[in-house]
Amino acid sequence: MTTIKAGDILYSSWGYEQTNINWYAVVKRAGQWVTLQEVEGQMVYDNATMTGRTTPDLGKPIGKPIRRKVYQDSYEGAEEFTQIKSYSLANKWDGRPEWCSTHG
Numbered sequence: 001m002t003t004i005k006a007g008d009i010l011y012s013s014w015g016y017e018q019t020n021i022n023w024y025a026v027v028k029r030a031g032q033w034v035t036l037q038e039v040e041g042q043m044v045y046d047n048a049t050m051t052g053r054t055t056p057d058l059g060k061p062i063g064k065p066i067r068r069k070v071y072q073d074s075y076e077g078a079e080e081f082t083q084i085k086s087y088s089l090a091n092k093w094d095g096r097p098e099w100c101s102t103h104g
C-alpha cells in the first residue's frame with residue numbers, strides 16, 4: 001500500500017483524444033485530507049508525433065493550494081489516491097517522466 005504524505009508529488013492524467021498531466025505537491029496531510037499545491041510541468045522529451053514526457057517543476061506553483069480527501073481502492077494493498085475534479089484522479093508519482101500530449 002502506498003500512503004500519501006507531505007512532500008510527495010501526485011500527478012493527474014486526463015483528457016479526451018489527448019493526454020493532459022497536472023502536477024501537485026503534497027503540502028500537508030491531516031487524517032484523510034491532503035493540502036495540494038499545483039505546480040507547472042516541464043517537457044523533458046518532445047517529438048513529431050505530438051507526444052512527449054513531462055515532470056513537475058516544483059519552483060513554479062500555480063494558483064492557491066487546494067484541499068482534497070484521500071481514498072483507497074477496496075482491494076488489499078491498494079494505493080491511495082485523491083480526486084482533483086469529477087474527471088480526474090491524482091496518484092503518487094513514481095519519479096519517472098509521464099507521457100502526455102504536447103502543446104502546439
